[in-house]
Amino acid sequence: MPKPSDLMFITAQVKINALTCIVAGSLLSAFTGCGRDDVRTYRVPKETNSQLAAADLPTGHPDVSGAAALPATSANVPADWQEAPPGEMRVASFHVKGKDSKMADVSVIPLPGMAGRDIDNVNRWRGQVGLAPVSDAELAKITESVQVGGQDGKLYEMAGQNSDSGEKQRILAAIVRRPDAAWFFKMVGDDALVAEQKSAFVDYLKSFSFTGSGGGAAMQDAQLPPSHSPIGNILPAAAPSAPASSEGKPEWQVPPGWKEIDGGQFLVSKFIIISSDNLQAAVNVSMSAGDGGGVLGNVNRWRGQLGLSQQSQAEVDKLVQSIDIEGGKAILVDMSGTDMKSGAKTRLIGAIVPKGQQTWFYKLMGPAALIEQQKEAFTKFVQSVKYR
Amino acid sequence: MNGNKSATVLETPPKRAKGSQGKGPSAAGAKGEKEKRSGADGFFTGLIDFFASLRLTVVCLFLGMILVFWGTLAQVDFGLFKAQNEFFRSFFIHWGPKGATWKMPIFPGGYLVGGLLLINLVTAHFTRFKWTRKKIGIWMVHVGVILLLVGQLLTDVLSRESHMWLSEGQAKNYSDSSSHDELALVDTSNPDYDEVVAFPDSLVTKKGELRNAKLPFTIRVKNYFANSEPQVRAPIADNSPPQATAGIGQRFTFLETAPTATMDSRNIPAAVVEILTDEGSIGTWVVSNWLVEEKLLQLVQTNFRNQLGESLAQQLCSRLLQPQEFTYRGHTYQLALRPERFYKPFNIQLLKFSHDIYRGTDIPKNFSSRIHLQRADTGEDREALIYMNNPLRYAGETYYQSGFDDVDPRVTILQVVHNPSWLTPYFSCILVAAGLLVQFLTHLFGFITKRKTT
Numbered sequence: 001m002p003k004p005s006d007l008m009f010i011t012a013q014v015k016i017n018a019l020t021c022i023v024a025g026s027l028l029s030a031f032t033g034c035g036r037d038d039v040r041t042y043r044v045p046k047e048t049n050s051q052l053a054a055a056d057l058p059t060g061h062p063d064v065s066g067a068a069a070l071p072a073t074s075a076n077v078p079a080d081w082q083e084a085p086p087g088e089m090r091v092a093s094f095h096v097k098g099k100d101s102k103m104a105d106v107s108v109i110p111l112p113g114m115a116g117r118d119i120d121n122v123n124r125w126r127g128q129v130g131l132a133p134v135s136d137a138e139l140a141k142i143t144e145s146v147q148v149g150g151q152d153g154k155l156y157e158m159a160g161q162n163s164d165s166g167e168k169q170r171i172l173a174a175i176v177r178r179p180d181a182a183w184f185f186k187m188v189g190d191d192a193l194v195a196e197q198k199s200a201f202v203d204y205l206k207s208f209s210f211t212g213s214g215g216g217a218a219m220q221d222a223q224l225p226p227s228h229s230p231i232g233n234i235l236p237a238a239a240p241s242a243p244a245s246s247e248g249k250p251e252w253q254v255p256p257g258w259k260e261i262d263g264g265q266f267l268v269s270k271f272i273i274i275s276s277d278n279l280q281a282a283v284n285v286s287m288s289a290g291d292g293g294g295v296l297g298n299v300n301r302w303r304g305q306l307g308l309s310q311q312s313q314a315e316v317d318k319l320v321q322s323i324d325i326e327g328g329k330a331i332l333v334d335m336s337g338t339d340m341k342s343g344a345k346t347r348l349i350g351a352i353v354p355k356g357q358q359t360w361f362y363k364l365m366g367p368a369a370l371i372e373q374q375k376e377a378f379t380k381f382v383q384s385v386k387y388r
Numbered sequence: 389m390n391g392n393k394s395a396t397v398l399e400t401p402p403k404r405a406k407g408s409q410g411k412g413p414s415a416a417g418a419k420g421e422k423e424k425r426s427g428a429d430g431f432f433t434g435l436i437d438f439f440a441s442l443r444l445t446v447v448c449l450f451l452g453m454i455l456v457f458w459g460t461l462a463q464v465d466f467g468l469f470k471a472q473n474e475f476f477r478s479f480f481i482h483w484g485p486k487g488a489t490w491k492m493p494i495f496p497g498g499y500l501v502g503g504l505l506l507i508n509l510v511t512a513h514f515t516r517f518k519w520t521r522k523k524i525g526i527w528m529v530h531v532g533v534i535l536l537l538v539g540q541l542l543t544d545v546l547s548r549e550s551h552m553w554l555s556e557g558q559a560k561n562y563s564d565s566s567s568h569d570e571l572a573l574v575d576t577s578n579p580d581y582d583e584v585v586a587f588p589d590s591l592v593t594k595k596g597e598l599r600n601a602k603l604p605f606t607i608r609v610k611n612y613f614a615n616s617e618p619q620v621r622a623p624i625a626d627n628s629p630p631q632a633t634a635g636i637g638q639r640f641t642f643l644e645t646a647p648t649a650t651m652d653s654r655n656i657p658a659a660v661v662e663i664l665t666d667e668g669s670i671g672t673w674v675v676s677n678w679l680v681e682e683k684l685l686q687l688v689q690t691n692f693r694n695q696l697g698e699s700l701a702q703q704l705c706s707r708l709l710q711p712q713e714f715t716y717r718g719h720t721y722q723l724a725l726r727p728e729r730f731y732k733p734f735n736i737q738l739l740k741f742s743h744d745i746y747r748g749t750d751i752p753k754n755f756s757s758r759i760h761l762q763r764a765d766t767g768e769d770r771e772a773l774i775y776m777n778n779p780l781r782y783a784g785e786t787y788y789q790s791g792f793d794d795v796d797p798r799v800t801i802l803q804v805v806h807n808p809s810w811l812t813p814y815f816s817c818i819l820v821a822a823g824l825l826v827q828f829l830t831h832l833f834g835f836i837t838k839r840k841t842t
Binding site: 040046310 | 561562570581583585586587598646731
């Protein structure tokens with residue numbers, strides 16, 4: 001029979017051991033998570049056909065077994081332009097042959113999202129023909145206006161010596177910025193030949209049609225991963241959906257100086273405003289079912305277009321103001337920033353008008369000076385709209 | 389007589405006036421008791437008393453309440469994963485001034501509070517518990533709760549969640565981590581297998597140089613973006629040099645965007661890496677999850693198609709799908725920044741994904757995935773149906789019907805959970821319930837017996 005003193009000793013010893021084990025075990029368990037910095041090396045079997053088959057073409061990709069058509073652009077192609085395979089990124093490509101085997105190349109390339117500022121592109125082309133870069137002020141002087149498929153574009157002409165070959169070379173380049181992509185039309189080749197082809201090039205631009213082209217459509221609000229934030233240049237947040245048919249188009253009073261142009265497939269209307277000093281602004285009118293992404297989503301989308309940071313609901317609530325319209329209220333927001341496409345200082349005034357099961361969006365965007373002049377006209381335009 | 393004043397006693401004797409000589413019989417006995425204990429024994433006894441005290445239990449429960457409340461609110465700014473790590477998977481919550489590189493602990497974290505509670509429960513149980521037949525139920529309840537706490541700790545430390553994205557007909561022998569990425573260098577030279585060296589994202593985010601004995605070159609991580617966005621880069625418009633000298637970085641630019649922490653968003657990382665050999669650099673590549681995850685590729689393709697038409701979209705996307713690789717010393721290596729992969733010794737192929745809705749409505753009725761499981765080493769070859777509340781338990785993992793793709797109806801998303809201690813909650817609940825029942829019945833029979841005898 002153990003003595004009482006022995007029992008006491010054993011009990012104390014058990015207590016100490018138990019405590020030690022518990023603490024050690026807990027610490028050990030907790031630190032099992034270490035090793036996250038370990039590099040893993042292993043061998044895996046080669047992927048089989050069934051593993052690769054669906055992965056080669058990402059899921060959801062339509063059948064591409066048939067020859068897919070290029071974006072359905074059309075234009076009157078000059079007789080002496082030889083059509084060439086479009087090649088990478090090009091929707092159209094031509095070779096022009098002149099006297100003495102002189103050559104010129106014509107390309108048409110739409111680029112989604114940010115495609116560089118005009119000045120950056122122009123200076124790049126100038127560099128290709130050995131010319132020095134120009135400043136913003138000098139750029140304005142060398143810019144020519146040109147019509148491209150009924151839309152206003154900018155034409156640049158530069159001549160010099162090819163920096164690689166040393167030959168005399170000329171570049172004609174036109175840029176048209178559409179809602180979703182910037183279109184580049186470029187003729188480059190022998191100096192004399194390109195100079196001779198300028199009128200043919202301009203005629204080609206005038207006859208060009210964006211109808212049916214993928215580049216002419218505004219970006220659809222494609223499905224994001226369920227947990228991904230809106231992506232600025234590829235996926236604008238809460239982009240307005242397709243507009244109503246013409247029978248639902250409201251009536252409005254168009255301010256003087258506003259010129260309506262083709263807004264493409266996803267705008268109800270589009271207006272261009274050109275000031276006396278050649279500043280240009282645009283008014284986009286679109287409509288979405290439901291709330292179209294709401295005030296927060298759309299204000300932040302516009303902020304993204306101006307290079308501004310995203311804001312919270314509380315911050316946006318302070319930014320917007322309410323204006324009276326027929327039958328209710330509209331939200332108005334006025335923001336300034338930098339146009340992410342052109343790099344120019346830009347001001348944007350947006351109006352969001354909830355109308356039953358639809359929401360209408362009006363956006364005036366352009367140089368700050370012109371927007372200041374047009375702000376009142378824009379507000380009156382929004383207030384003049386009579387919805388059917 | 390032991391005049392050791394450092395000895396800690398169970399009960400502090402009442403204060404006496406200075407110089408007082410009078411001591412009552414109990415005070416004299418207590419003093420004698422105190423003098424008998426050694427210093428070490430007194431220390432351990434005090435320690436055990438501290439860990440067994442009810443006061444510690446109350447304090448820990450109170451701290452736990454604050455922790456849960458604070459952690460829930462922090463989730464709004466930090467996101468779920470970061471809030472869990474900072475508040476619950478830590479011994480302390482740290483704070484540092486904005487812009488400072490230092491942080492200091494300001495509040496106990498989940499591991500500390502939970503750990504103390506566990507020690508408290510065990511110590512109190514062993515110090516106060518008297519083993520009698522009447523206390524069997526209490527013993528079972530305590531063991532059940534201890535098992536629950538330990539089980540949850542093991543789950544937190546050892547469990548692993550990943551997912552499998554499968555299209556009908558597609559088979560995979562790996563799942564992708566939901567929370568961690570890796571920079572993988574895959575030697576595809578051998579015709580029978582691929583040799584993978586995977587650097588965890590914790591090393592990639594630090595940038596710098598990465599080496600491994602299996603690689604005859606060094607990888608320099610020149611840049612790392614926690615969140616990124618791809619853009620088409622065309623020579624006609626882009627004035628700056630390409631982001632990389634080889635691979636997809638020549639055609640696409642991956643812009644760094646602000647990391648997001650909200651519940652409905654996700655960071656998609658990208659990195660610029662350079663391969664350095666004894667002969668010098670052999671090039672730089674851009675690697676990103678954009679180039680390997682099916683859903684992200686689908687997203688990019690859909691938008692190119694909408695914007696540029698089918699032909700241009702195909703041209704651009706065909707480049708995205710091509711693996712980025714280089715050859716060095718007769719070996720071909722592929723580079724990829726991808727979710728951390730967990731390979732299995734078997735293949736799971738999706739035969740059919742069904743998304744049933746109630747007729748005439750958009751209300752989902754059922755999601756189910758009929759899969760084909762094939763394992764070469766055991767010869768196992770069978771089909772199984774995974775649907776809501778009916779996961780597949782296989783090889784220590786559980787495959788749940790987690791989701792589906794909102795664009796492609798042929799795609800299923802399975803959640804794969806590896807949790808070695810998944811049975812502990814069941815055992816602990818059974819033990820607690822049984823213990824309560826035993827204790828109740830013990831008291832009941834004791835009461836009935838007592839009544840009969842009286």
